[in-house]
Structures are given as C-alpha cells and as structure tokens.
Amino acid sequence: MKEQLNTIYQEFLDEISKASSLEELEKLRVAYLGKKGKITAVMKGMKSLSKEERPVIGQLANDIRSNIENGLTDKREALEKERLDKKLKEEVIDVTLPGKKQKRGSYHPLNKVIKDLEDIFIGMGFKIVDGPDIEWSKYNFDYLNMPPEHSSRDLSETFYVDTTPDQEILLRTQTSSVQARALQENGVPIRVVVPGRVYRADEIDATHSPVFHQIEGLVVDENISMSDLKGTLDLIAKKIFGEDTKTRFRPHQFYFTEPSAEMDVSCFNCGGKGCRVCQNTGWIELLGCGMVHPNVLKQCGIDPEKYSGYAFGIGLDRMAMMKYGINDLRLLFDNDLRFLEQFKVED
Amino acid sequence: MLVSLNWLKDFVDIDVTPKELEAILTDSGTKVETFETVNENEKGIVAGKILEIKKHPEADRLFVCTVNVGEKEPLTIITSAKNVFEGALVPVAVEGSILADGTEIKNTEFFGIKSQGMFCSVEELGMNKDLFQKEITEGIYILPEDFVEPGTELRAPLWIDDKIYDIELTANRGDCQSVLGIAKETAAALDTSFRPLNFVQDKEGDEISDYLKVEVLSDECPRYTARMFKVKKIEDSPMWMQLRLLNSGVRPINNIVDVTNYVMLEMGQPLHAFDYESIGTDEIVVRTGNTEKTVTTLDEKERPINEEMLMITNGQKPIAVAGIMGGLNSEIKEDTKLVVLESANFDKTSIRKTSKDLGLRTESSARYEKGIYPELAAEASARAAYLFEEIGAATPIEGFIDIVRVENPNKDIEIELDIDWLNKFLGTDLKLQDVREYLNRLFLGTELKDNKLVVRIPPDRQDLRIKEDLAEEVARLYGYNNIPLTIMSGDTYIGERTKEQRIEDLVTDILIGLGSDQTMTTSFIGPSKLKSYGFNDWEKTVIINPLGEESSLMRPSLLPHQLEVIAINQNRGNQEGSLFEIQKTYHEEKTDGLPSERKDLVLTEFGKDRSFYDLKGKLEEIFDHLGIRDVRYIPEGSEIFHPGRKAKIKVGDLEFGQIGEIHPATLKENGIAGPVIEAELSFDRLCELADETIAYEDLPKFPDSTRDLALVVGKEILSADLIDTIKHEGGDLLESVNLFDVYTGSPIPEDKKSLAYTLVFRHPEKTLTDQEVNEKIEKILNALSLEYNAELR
Structure with a gap:
C-alpha cells in the first residue's frame, strides 16, 4: 500500500507538470482528492491494514494528500498569474489618446467678476442687497442730493417709464439708487454692497452700452472716517488685483458724497511702469467714492451729526473687460459660445 | 478746458516741471487729462x-x-x-x-x-x-513789424514751446472755468503767491444813458451790465493777446471781439460785444416770450427759436440768444464805431435748456451751464474796459449800466469748522494752524471763535456751503493720499448671502457642472421681436424714450433673448450648446406702485441631438439638489412651444415654470435650426419651494422585494398618471417606482407603447413574503387595467 501511494504521487507529479490550464487542474483535483479519487480510494482501503501499519500508512497518505493539495495550489497560483499576465498584456492601451469629454459649462465673465467681488465684501462683513431696476426718480436722484435741474435727469440721458410730475419712474442710472432704500429699510449701522444692472441712454459701441452693471457699496455707522473709506478700498483693490497693487485717491465731485474721490489702481498689466492698458500713465481709474453727503443721511432720517459713512461705486463691465483684456463691450452681450467657453477656468 | 502754462505764469510763479505740475494739479482736484507742447519738433x-x-x-x-x-x-x-x-x-x-x-x-x-x-x-x-x-x-506768416529783433528765435516769442493742459473740471467748480480760477488753484496747490488783475477805475458820469437804456424782464437774467466804447480802429489785437487766445484754442478775430474772448478765458465770464448802430434802437430788453420764429446767429445759421428761450432784444427783435451766441444782425463790423459790451449773469438751467434745444453749445453756454457767480459780471466788464484802453482798441463812454434783477441770495456766507470734528471725519490728526493755512491758501478767510474756525466764503466759491465741503478743501490740500488707511473700528459684522443669493450660486454651479454656459442678455426687447417669438399677448412695460423701437419694452420673459443668442451662435457656426441665465423680467402688475420685477431662470438646449429629456434631466437635478419633491409636468403651456412637446411645471397647485421644444414655425421665422428646447422657471418660486433641511432616516433593517412590470398602454397615456396609480395602489409598502424603459414598435401595436417600471416593496419591520407582494402587484395591475386599459406585456 505504501508503494501504491508512492506510485499515485509519482503519477500526480507527472500529470501536474503537464497541466496547462485551470480546468485541467480541477480535473486532477477531482481525480486525486475527490470523493472517488485515487487517494480517497486508498484511504478507504486502510481498514484492511493491521493496527501497526495503519498509523504509518495513514501518516504517509496524509502527507501525500497535503503535498498534492500544495502542489495543486502552487500550480493554480502559477497558472492564474500566467493567465493575468497574458490578459494584462492584451489590455495595454494608448495612454496618449485624448480623455473622454465631460463637458462643463462656463461662468459669464461678468458674473465671475461679480461673484469674486461679493465674496471679498462678504469677508469684510458686508451684506449683499438688491433694489429694483425700474425705480422712482426720487431714489435715483432726489434722495441722492441731485439738483432738480441736473442734466442727467433729461430724457436724452435717462430712460423713463412714467414722466408724471413728482411720480416719475425711470430705469435706474446708478446702483446708488439703492442707498436710500437700504438706509430706510435697514437703518443704521449698515454695511452693504449692491451689484446690479443700470441703464443710460447711450448707443451701444465698443465702450458704451445702454445696459451695464455696477456694484455700489455703502457703510454708515458712528465714527466712520475718510481713512476707513481709503483703507477698505485699498484692501479690496489688493484682493482683486494682487497684494502689490497700489492705490491713489484724487479729489472729484459727486452730488451724494462730500468729500468725493476717484480711486486709481496701479496698472495690473505693467505694475505701474506704463503700458498700452493704462495709456502709459501707470494708473487705471477704478471707481468713484466719497463720504456720504449729510443731505442723503438727512433725507433718510439719519442724524448726520451722529452718523457718518462712505459710499463707492465700481463699473463692473469695464472691470471685467480690463481683467480679461476684452476690447469690445459688445462681446459681453453677444454670448458667442467660443467667447463664453474661454472662462471655464476657476481663476 | 485748455489752459496755457505760459498764461498761468502771468498769475502765479511755477517752480516745478510741467510734468510735476500735472501731478500736483490732479492730486489737488484739478484733473489734468493730458498735457502737450504746442509743437515738439520745431x-x-x-x-x-x-x-x-x-x-x-x-x-x-x-x-x-x-x-x-x-x-x-x-x-x-x-x-x-x-x-x-x-x-x-x-x-x-x-x-x-x-x-x-x-x-x-x-x-x-x-x-x-x-x-x-x-x-x-x-x-x-x-x-x-x-x-x-x-x-x-x-501764405507766409507775416509777423507784426516790431514783434522781435531780426535773428531772434521765434519758438519762445510765438509760444510754440508752451505747454497746453487739458483739464477736466467737475460740475461744482464754475469758478475754475478760467485761467484765473486755475491759477488760484495752482497757487494754492504749490503754496506760492498769486498776482491779481488790473481793472479800470470807473469815473463819475452817465454819458451812456444818452445812448442806451437796458431793461431786464426775466428772472432768468439775475444781473445785466453794459458799457459802451468808441472804437479807435478795428484791427488785429496785439500778439500777446492773440497768442493767449490761440493757446486756449480760440480763434483771434479783431481787437474788439478778442478782448471779449480774452476776458472770458481769463476770468470765466462770457462777454458779448454789439455793434451799437446795428442794434437799430436805443434799448436792450432781456426777455422770454418773443414772437419771432427764428434768429440768425453769428455763425450765419438760421435757428428756430421758441418763446421759452431767453433772448437779448432791441425791444423789437432778438439780437442775441442770451448767454449762447450773438446775432448776426448786431455783430462787430469793420466799420463799427460804437460798441455795446454786455456782461451778464444768466440762469444756468435756462441756458442749458436753450443750448440743448438749439443743439448749439459754445464756450459761453458751457460756462453759464456750470454756474457763474453774479458779481463776476461787473468785475469782467471793468476788466474788459481796462483792456480796450490798454491795447488802444476803444475809449470808454462814461457810465456803467448795472441792473440787478435778482439779488444774489448767497452773499456773506460763513461756515463754522470744528477741528476735532474734522479730524474725526477725515481720520487725520491735523493741527488748527495747518487747517487754517490750507483754507487761507484757497483764498478763504478764517477767524478763530470759541475754538472753532469761522470760514468766510468768497462769492466765486459757490460750491462751499457746509462743513463737509470745507473738509474736502482741507483734505485735498493736505493731500488725499496723505490720509491714512484704516479699517472700520467698533462692532464686528458678519457678511452673508441671503437664501436667494445662495440658491442662485448653487443653481449656477449645478448648471455649469452639467455643461451649461451662463449667458448675459439685455433687459430690452421690442414688440415685433416679441411677436416673432410667438408672444402674442405680452405685458407692456414701455420705455417712453427708447433708443429704438426694438428696445422699447422691458422684457417680460427671458425666452426670446435665448433664441437670439442661438441665432447669433448658429450664424457663427456654433451648432449646438446648452445655455442658462438667471435675470430679472418685468411685469405690468404693480408692486408698491412700480412695475413688478421677478427673477427668472431660463435654460436652453440646442443642436440636432438634443431632446426635451436632456433639459428635463437638468431641471430634475436642480429640484433634487434643492429638495423640491413631487414636481409634476402637465402637458400644456405657452404657444411659443411645440403643441405636443410642452409642459407646465407644478408642485401641488403652484405653477412655477414651463418647459418645451420651441415651435418649429417660430424657429423657422427666426432662421434658427432646431430642435431648441427651453425652460423658464420663476426663480423666486424656486427659492420659496427649496427645502434645504436634511432629515436623516434610519437605513432599512429588512430586505426589499423587487418586481419589474412592462405595461402596454395607449400612446396618449402619461407615465406620470400610471405612476400615480401604482403609488396609490402600492400604498406604504411600495418604497419606490422608477421607469426604466420605453418601447414602441413591433410587436407592440402602432397606437400603443410599452413602459417598463421597477417597483421596490419593503416593510419596515419584517421581511415581505412573495404572497404579500404578489397581492399588491395584482391590485396594481387591476387598477391600471381599469383606469388605463393597461396590459401586462
């Protein structure tokens, strides 16, 4: 029986060396280790052995059995590896072919600029508020201390929806129109920005449009000073155009602020050395601003002796054009997909 | 306004380079747009x-x-x-x-x-x-005989090396519309002394009344002055005067007219010289309500006038349009012997209106429009008289007519300025003495009273009325750029977006993630365009003074402009795309008296492989993100859409949008290749419906039981209705039902379609038996068969 077992094992070694597939391997396992397999048959014949022989042969049978099992496992692993290697070889791809298109849309460049500004202002404690495009004349002009005879009220400069005296309704010419609304609704202290659409009777060309966009800022509180206005706007300019940006303030005139100023930023294109973008001045005019005129505060029932504040307005279309080097305002309104899709990058 | 540097130097010593002066003027509030040499090469x-x-x-x-x-x-x-x-x-x-x-x-x-x-x-x-x-x-430029010695280089004497500053004045600085005004600003900014002008000293006498009487009948002329002169000889004015005119952009004409222009440029007061004999009467009447239809101005143009316009008349007919331009009939001629010099103050609004109505803007009208102080009329007249004699053009007829129709209400203005307030307001730490010096440099008198400065405002500074005005004067001389940079002290504020603003950002991000490009279109539209897009019954928010018919309405919908964007893109070869925009629309219905404004969301798909379901999928994605459930699509909607491919979008009874394929006829009319699918939703409603709360539910403990049903129904049957029935019959045990296939064609009869659904059943507390599920399925099928004649495939 011992010889029989050895022979079986020899036969197994012989056959397993010839096996070349997992299927053949399975057949071998059944042939040797299965219920009707050769080793099983031998084990069944053990009953006929003597008490002395039984443990010896049993030990041998178990050894051979586990050898066969190990042999099968080793061979299986080898074959599986071989099969995988072959498969991997077949599956080689050209990694230089282009990726599958997952189309993502684009922000409109103007909305991108608005969003960036909003985020900066929110970080400085401003709330974002809105007001109507179609507005009472009083909010657009009267409450802003605009003289009754001022030319900007003319039909040739401002679009009107209703010209009934004292009830004039117009398309707001400036987001400043929301100043009085916000002050009346919110009271003081207040810290808001108002992005929005404004209208003026200009024919459309490369730099003008009857519809354009502004963002207005308004801060009123006790102890607000002109240095706060400067500090805030300087910080904002640095956030928008980079830490090295310098600002300068020039005296100017607006009816709803006193003192009034215009703020220039050092040219982001040339850093202030002078180039085409800044027309060789090194500076780019960015916004108008000033300390809220006491008449504006009074009109809104706020005591200008106790409260002071500042306001500013930035032209957004021009800013988007400057930021991205867009040379014609009309491109912003054309919505040519080849234009829009250039603004995919999260900048 | 053009200002000659050489002329400025008559009044103020300038010890900085022209380039430095540009910066100093700009920083102190006199904005220099450009400056250039008359000619660099010569x-x-x-x-x-x-x-x-x-x-x-x-x-x-x-x-x-x-x-x-x-x-x-x-x-x-x-x-x-x-x-x-x-x-x-x-x-x-x-x-x-x-x-x-x-x-x-x-x-x-x-x-x-x-x-x-x-x-x-x-x-x-x-x-x-x-x-x-x-x-x-x-020809060759013939110089006056004794202009310079032969051999003298002409560059300096002819002011070819002069620098011309183009200055942009703000609306409040009427006083700066002159070389003198700019010179005062320059002296203040440079802190150098200022040389005043010479005037004629009036002698006693009233000879003028033998020739002329003046009557002012309108308050639009607060002050009118006149002098008269006997002409010595009408000839070219001296070179020094011509060069100052030339380098201010004004054409020299003759010694009489040049003096009037010279004084206007120098002092900012427009003057006008009439030929006395051509006036034809011995009076000047300033009035509105004239009955003439036209007047011919100095530029030889006949201009239509109306009775509201302020005219200078000879008592019968106009001889000048007040403050704008003289009449041709009374202009200075080569043989003029007697000159009437008008120096008057006219109301700025009146001048602006007339100038606009006539379409005639002159150096004179521009100055009146900004506002000139009334006292200047008398000063300028005296200055002109001095110059007439100085250059030997004319000798005065004794006497001065000065009619004050309206007293200047703004005389002797004083403003109190508290230095502590000033420093707090500006965020500076200025000393009283410095503040006082800045104000004095600006020709403002100061006096110290109870620790406050009392500041006297001269008549030319009509822009200074309140202490904040003085704060600006101090700030600009101190230097805006010397004011420190600080950030608001005191309470901290939290900046944030409102719910609507957050949702707008979220929806924008979702749509961009789903491949849509954000557009930006105008708010205007025209009636014929609306009509061509199938809006037959639009709401009218009409602009009274539009730029044109096609931009005369405020848009009631965002849909038309999206079609316009498609047309532009298809024209340029962009054949497919996905668009969206969140913007306002405008409606007749009033909110607090104003036409109401609503925010809408519009979505568009165009291109030959795009379908209704591409766009609907995006909507569903938005609704999922916003927690908007149970959205229903009812097959009806606007006529802009294909009659069989449109739906109103509802939650409960609330309709908040529409979706549909644009009607092929509309596309054809507008030259657009289809299909185009658009959806327009009320963004305001979307925000109201959005439920951003997340309520966590325990994960199920017992297994589900899934059944697929393929149903054959009539083509007209709506899937949503079948689902409603399935849900109703399925009851609480039915966890979900989802469509997974739609099939038409053989072997399904032509008027039918097959819809296949996956139904998931689950009980929260036990494992469902097959029998329990089968009973439910049977109930569902019975109901479907009864209601929709549905058969199991």
Missing part, C-alpha cells in the same frame, strides 16, 4: 526782415529775397509766396533748423541760385492752423 526758426525782393531771373514764379536775420551778412532766400513784401518781418527756417513736421532745412539751389533756408507758414511753425484766418495760413 527748432531754430528765426525772425527775418525782408530787405529786398527780386524776380528770379530763371523762374517766373520764384522770388529772390534778401533777408536780415541778425547776422552781418543778410541771407538769400528763394520763395514762391506772394504775400511777402519788402520790410515784412517773417519766420525764416535757416540751414539746420527744423520744421514742425520734423523736416531739417538745408541750403537748396533753385535754377542756379542758392536759397539759404525758407520762409515759414503758420503750419510749418507748428501753430494750430485751424485757428487762423484762411488768408494767413495760405
């Missing part, structure tokens, strides 16, 4: 006296001139100019000199005779030829 052109002129022996048209240019030997200059004469003083470009256009002059031989240079015209000198009479610019 160099070395000298004055020469023509001693002799002979014909060129070899050339008919040429003359050989002997010219004294201050050297021992006169030069020989050959010219073809006909306006030169013996004894004339002319500009000579000698060898080595450079003309205005950069040409360097060399000696040249003409038919055997060497010309040692050339005579020059105004243009070759680099002066603005548009400001000279044609006769002068066509």
